[in-house]
Amino acid sequence: MSLPETVGTRSTRHSRDDVVAAGLRILDEHGLPDLTMRRLAATLDVQPSALYWHFANKQTLLASIADQIVSRAAxxxxxxxxxxxxxxxxxxxxxxxxxxxxxxxxxxxxxxxxxxxxxxxxxxxxxxxxxxxxxxxxxxxxxxxxxxxxxxxxxxxxxxxxxxxxxxxxxxxxxxxxxxxxxxxxxxxxxxxxxxxxxxxxxxxxxxxxxx
Amino acid sequence: MSLPETVGTRSTRHSRDDVVAAGLRILDEHGLPDLTMRRLAATLDVQPSALYWHFANKQTLLASIADQIVSRAAxxxxxxxxxxxxxxxxxxxxxxxxxxxxxxxxxxxxxxxxxxxxxxxxxxxxxxxxxxxxxxxxxxxxxxxxxxxxxxxxxxxxxxxxxxxxxxxxxxxxxxxxxxxxxxxxxxxxxxxxxxxxxxxxxxxxxxxxxx
Known part of the structure; x- marks a missing residue:
C-alpha cells in the first residue's frame, strides 16, 4: 500500500503543507499548550488518525512547524x-x-x-x-x-x-x-x-x- | 485574624520554607508539568487550600522556588x-x-x-x-x-x-x-x-x- 499524498475525506483533502500551515495558525492564535493533534484534526475536519499519514508523532509535526518559522527569517x-x-x-x-x-x-x-x-x-x-x-x-x-x-x-x-x-x-x-x-x-x-x-x-x- | 506561621493539621504543620523545599523536591523528581498545588498538598499531607496561607497562587510559589535555586549559586x-x-x-x-x-x-x-x-x-x-x-x-x-x-x-x-x-x-x-x-x-x-x-x-x- 502506498502512502496517499493527502489526508481526509474526498471533500477535505489536505497536503502535508496544509497540515503545517494549520498548525502554525493554531500556534499563533492559541499558543503551544493548545496545539494538540486533536484540535489540529478538528480544524482540518479530519480524524486525528489521518494526520499520522504525514507525521509520525506530535514532535515531528512541531519540527516541521519550527522549520517553517526559521525558513521565514529574511x-x-x-x-x-x-x-x-x-x-x-x-x-x-x-x-x-x-x-x-x-x-x-x-x-x-x-x-x-x-x-x-x-x-x-x-x-x-x-x-x-x-x-x-x-x-x-x-x-x-x-x-x-x-x-x-x-x-x-x-x-x-x-x-x-x-x-x-x-x-x-x-x-x-x-x-x-x-x-x-x-x-x-x-x-x-x-x-x-x-x-x-x-x-x-x-x-x-x-x-x-x-x-x- | 492573623496569618498562622505554619499550615496543616496539628500533626503536619509546615512552614513556608517547608512548602518551598517540598516544591523543589517534586520539581527535581517529576519536572515542572507535574508540580501542581494538588500534588504539593498531598506530599505535605494537607489540603490544597492550606498552601494558600503562604502563597497567593502557583506563580508566587514558583517564584520562591526560583529564588531558592538562584540563591544556591556559589x-x-x-x-x-x-x-x-x-x-x-x-x-x-x-x-x-x-x-x-x-x-x-x-x-x-x-x-x-x-x-x-x-x-x-x-x-x-x-x-x-x-x-x-x-x-x-x-x-x-x-x-x-x-x-x-x-x-x-x-x-x-x-x-x-x-x-x-x-x-x-x-x-x-x-x-x-x-x-x-x-x-x-x-x-x-x-x-x-x-x-x-x-x-x-x-x-x-x-x-x-x-x-x-
Missing amino acids: PAGRTDDEWNGTARAEAEALRDALLAFRDGAEVVSSTLALGLGADEAQKRLSRAIHRGGYDDRTSEIAAAALLHFILGHVSHEQQRIQADSLGVVALGHSADPLGAVAGDRGREAFDFGIILLLSGLELRAHARTKHT | PAGRTDDEWNGTARAEAEALRDALLAFRDGAEVVSSTLALGLGADEAQKRLSRAIHRGGYDDRTSEIAAAALLHFILGHVSHEQQRIQADSLGVVALGHSADPLGAVAGDRGREAFDFGIILLLSGLELRAHARTKHT
Missing part, C-alpha cells in the same frame, strides 16, 4: 556586507521570525534540543561567521552561542508579551527587570548582546593573529 | 579576582545552580519574565561587571545579555538531558547540533559564549577609551 543585509554585518542581520531576522509566531522561540528551542530540525538557523549564522575567516569549528560553536542567546532573549520577550496580554505581570514590577520588553527596547537589548558576542569573536581572532 | 572565584574572572565565575555558578534541579532554567526564566523574583541572578552579574569600571546602565544591560545567554544555554542542556533520559532523541541525530550536551562539552560551549560576551564588553570599553 535578513535585510546585502551579501556584499562585511561578515559581522551579515551575521547581525541574520540574528535580527531570526529574532523577527521567532517573534512572528506566539511561542515561536519555545517551538524552535525544543525542536533543536530533540535534534529534529530547525538546523537552518545555526547553519545560516555559522555561514556568516565563516565568511569572516574563522575555521569550521569556531564558526559552529560561535553560531551555537549566538543561537542560545537569541533563543533565551526571544523566549523572555515572548513570555513577557504573553504575561502582559493576560495582565498577570506583578503589580509594582511593571518595568521588565531584564529590559527585554517587546518593541524598540527589546530590539536594543537584543542588538547589544549580539554586538558583544561578535566583538568578542573579533577580539579573539585579533589576539591570535598577534601571537603568530 | 561562585568558586575569590573576591580579589579580576572583574571578568568574577563575572565568569558567577555565570558558571548560575549554570551549576540551574542544572542542579530538573527544569531549573525554565522555572527561573518564567519567574524573571513575570517580574516575580530571581532578580538576584542579574544583580550578581551586574555587580561583577560594575567592578570593571562600567557605568550602571552598561552593567545592567550587559548582565541581562549574559543572563539571556545563560538561560538559553541551560534550557537547551536540560531539554536535551530530559530527552536523552526518555530516549526520545531522534535516531541518526544523536550528536547535539548545538554541541550543548550535558557534562564537559556543555560546559566548554557555555564558557565559550560567556568569554565572547565579556571580551566584547572589554573591546567596547577599550574602543571608547581610545576615542577620548
Whole structure:
C-alpha cells in the first residue's frame, strides 16, 4: 500500500503543507499548550488518525512547524556586507521570525534540543561567521552561542508579551527587570548582546593573529 | 485574624520554607508539568487550600522556588579576582545552580519574565561587571545579555538531558547540533559564549577609551 499524498475525506483533502500551515495558525492564535493533534484534526475536519499519514508523532509535526518559522527569517543585509554585518542581520531576522509566531522561540528551542530540525538557523549564522575567516569549528560553536542567546532573549520577550496580554505581570514590577520588553527596547537589548558576542569573536581572532 | 506561621493539621504543620523545599523536591523528581498545588498538598499531607496561607497562587510559589535555586549559586572565584574572572565565575555558578534541579532554567526564566523574583541572578552579574569600571546602565544591560545567554544555554542542556533520559532523541541525530550536551562539552560551549560576551564588553570599553 502506498502512502496517499493527502489526508481526509474526498471533500477535505489536505497536503502535508496544509497540515503545517494549520498548525502554525493554531500556534499563533492559541499558543503551544493548545496545539494538540486533536484540535489540529478538528480544524482540518479530519480524524486525528489521518494526520499520522504525514507525521509520525506530535514532535515531528512541531519540527516541521519550527522549520517553517526559521525558513521565514529574511535578513535585510546585502551579501556584499562585511561578515559581522551579515551575521547581525541574520540574528535580527531570526529574532523577527521567532517573534512572528506566539511561542515561536519555545517551538524552535525544543525542536533543536530533540535534534529534529530547525538546523537552518545555526547553519545560516555559522555561514556568516565563516565568511569572516574563522575555521569550521569556531564558526559552529560561535553560531551555537549566538543561537542560545537569541533563543533565551526571544523566549523572555515572548513570555513577557504573553504575561502582559493576560495582565498577570506583578503589580509594582511593571518595568521588565531584564529590559527585554517587546518593541524598540527589546530590539536594543537584543542588538547589544549580539554586538558583544561578535566583538568578542573579533577580539579573539585579533589576539591570535598577534601571537603568530 | 492573623496569618498562622505554619499550615496543616496539628500533626503536619509546615512552614513556608517547608512548602518551598517540598516544591523543589517534586520539581527535581517529576519536572515542572507535574508540580501542581494538588500534588504539593498531598506530599505535605494537607489540603490544597492550606498552601494558600503562604502563597497567593502557583506563580508566587514558583517564584520562591526560583529564588531558592538562584540563591544556591556559589561562585568558586575569590573576591580579589579580576572583574571578568568574577563575572565568569558567577555565570558558571548560575549554570551549576540551574542544572542542579530538573527544569531549573525554565522555572527561573518564567519567574524573571513575570517580574516575580530571581532578580538576584542579574544583580550578581551586574555587580561583577560594575567592578570593571562600567557605568550602571552598561552593567545592567550587559548582565541581562549574559543572563539571556545563560538561560538559553541551560534550557537547551536540560531539554536535551530530559530527552536523552526518555530516549526520545531522534535516531541518526544523536550528536547535539548545538554541541550543548550535558557534562564537559556543555560546559566548554557555555564558557565559550560567556568569554565572547565579556571580551566584547572589554573591546567596547577599550574602543571608547581610545576615542577620548
